[in-house]
Amino acid sequence: MSDPTSLQGRRILVVIGGGIAAYKSLDVIRRLKERGAAVRVVMTAAAQEFITPLAAGAIAGERAHTDLFDARTEFDIGHIRLARDAHAVVVAPATADLMAKMAGGHADDLASTVLLATDRPVLIAPAMNPRMWNHAATRRNLAQLIADGVQFVGPNAGEMAEAGEAGIGRMAEPSEIVAAIEPLLRRPAAGATSGTLAGRRVLVTAGPTHEPIDPVRYIANRSSGKQGFAIARAAAAAGAEVTLVTGPVALADPPGVMTRRVESAPEMLAAVEGALPADVAVFAAAVADWRVEKASKAKIKKEPGGVPKLAFVENPDILATIAHRKTQRPRLVVGFAAETENVIAHARDKLERKGCDWIVANDVSPATGIMGGDRNTVHLITRAGVESWPDRAKDDVAEMLVARIAAALGGK
Numbered sequence: 001m002s003d004p005t006s007l008q009g010r011r012i013l014v015v016i017g018g019g020i021a022a023y024k025s026l027d028v029i030r031r032l033k034e035r036g037a038a039v040r041v042v043m044t045a046a047a048q049e050f051i052t053p054l055a056a057g058a059i060a061g062e063r064a065h066t067d068l069f070d071a072r073t074e075f076d077i078g079h080i081r082l083a084r085d086a087h088a089v090v091v092a093p094a095t096a097d098l099m100a101k102m103a104g105g106h107a108d109d110l111a112s113t114v115l116l117a118t119d120r121p122v123l124i125a126p127a128m129n130p131r132m133w134n135h136a137a138t139r140r141n142l143a144q145l146i147a148d149g150v151q152f153v154g155p156n157a158g159e160m161a162e163a164g165e166a167g168i169g170r171m172a173e174p175s176e177i178v179a180a181i182e183p184l185l186r187r188p189a190a191g192a193t194s195g196t197l198a199g200r201r202v203l204v205t206a207g208p209t210h211e212p213i214d215p216v217r218y219i220a221n222r223s224s225g226k227q228g229f230a231i232a233r234a235a236a237a238a239g240a241e242v243t244l245v246t247g248p249v250a251l252a253d254p255p256g257v258m259t260r261r262v263e264s265a266p267e268m269l270a271a272v273e274g275a276l277p278a279d280v281a282v283f284a285a286a287v288a289d290w291r292v293e294k295a296s297k298a299k300i301k302k303e304p305g306g307v308p309k310l311a312f313v314e315n316p317d318i319l320a321t322i323a324h325r326k327t328q329r330p331r332l333v334v335g336f337a338a339e340t341e342n343v344i345a346h347a348r349d350k351l352e353r354k355g356c357d358w359i360v361a362n363d364v365s366p367a368t369g370i371m372g373g374d375r376n377t378v379h380l381i382t383r384a385g386v387e388s389w390p391d392r393a394k395d396d397v398a399e400m401l402v403a404r405i406a407a408a409l410g411g412k
């Protein structure tokens with residue numbers, strides 16, 4: 001359900017790049033209009049191979065702009081006004097080529113010129129073939145765009161338009177793109193955390209891990225990843241450069257967050273180490289304590305003689321490993337403790353054992369509904385003492401934690 005006023009009075013410039021996902025941009029425009037936004041459209045030449053300026057203009061309610069040297073555009077608006085009049089700019093689909101142009105500061109057509117001329121928040125929704133997305137050049141361009149303050153949403157995993165191709169590269173859904181625009185337009189409220197982590201690198205782990213038994217079976221737990229994702233989102237909203245390392249969850253990549261998806265604890269540790277250095281690391285993942293010593297390469301068959309004997313080994317403790325590092329230890333290491341009894345006492349003990357600076361402890365006994373739910377009641381345990389935060393939404397827990405982190409790091 002859309003709130004017909006959530007974007008009332010906001011002006012959004014939609015830049016459409018040349019990819020098959022361009023047809024979904026029409027739906028993005030429609031949804032923005034539905035929420036009360038005024039929408040202007042710029043299309044690249046390649047975009048016009050997929051959808052017509054007439055269609056985009058009809059939905060936006062004004063002519064779509066296509067040419068840098070179009071006398072009509074230049075006289076009535078001009079490319080600089082196109083860039084500046086908007087409250088936010090959305091590039092959907094952001095093709096590999098358009099991302100490369102943005103990262104390189106090119107300005108050889110209307111779309112790239114407007115993107116270079118704007119000083120407004122920019123959100124890109126990348127869409128391309130998975131190999132192009134994974135190419136070193138695209139990774140480099142994405143890293144540059146993130147460093148330049150560009151936000152991104154998606155791409156998602158799934159089937160590609162090309163027959164038989166699948167992987168990460170599908171443009172985020174229009175509803176996800178619109179949801180990612182709204183925070184860009186939020187005017188910072190008094191006391192908001194916006195910008196308080198600017199220039200900081202934050203690493204967050206989230207979700208469960210899956211420890212394979214054989215190619216089709218695994219050991220897992222009920223973590224939904226919601227709290228960790230909320231922390232990553234809140235840290236990004238506060239201006240941090242965020243890497244989120246997550247086990248398998250059914251959540252979309254948070255906008256503007258470098259998201260790395262892993263399966264098992266050893267993979268999570270490798271991804272976390274690969275994301276250092278960081279100023280802050282928040283370990284919200286529910287990492288499996290044990291894994292099967294030798295996962296079978298083939299599916300274990302049901303034999304009449306009895307059940308298989310599985311031998312377990314301990315997983316690396318990712319939090320303790322990072323907290324005890326001699327080099328590149330983040331200045332602030334925050335662990336989570338999910339307990340079902342003696343929550344605070346166990347959390348205090350964990351703080352010492354794991355060598356972290358803070359523990360966010362919560363009671364996950366089934367009656368609380370916290371596992372998989374949207375609310376959380378936590379205690380923040382530091383060496384200075386314990387603070388108990390009354391029950392609140394996981395998003396609010398995340399915002400409070402981010403505000404605390406910003407305060408602890410102080411000015412740069």
Ligand code: C5P
Pocket residue numbers: 205265283284285286287288289315316317318319320334335336337338350
């Ligand atoms: O020992 P326990 O699992 O309760 O500790 C919870 C904290 O430790 C969480 O922050 C969790 O992310 C982290 N942890 C970890 N690696 C493990 C086990 C737990 O990073 N193998």
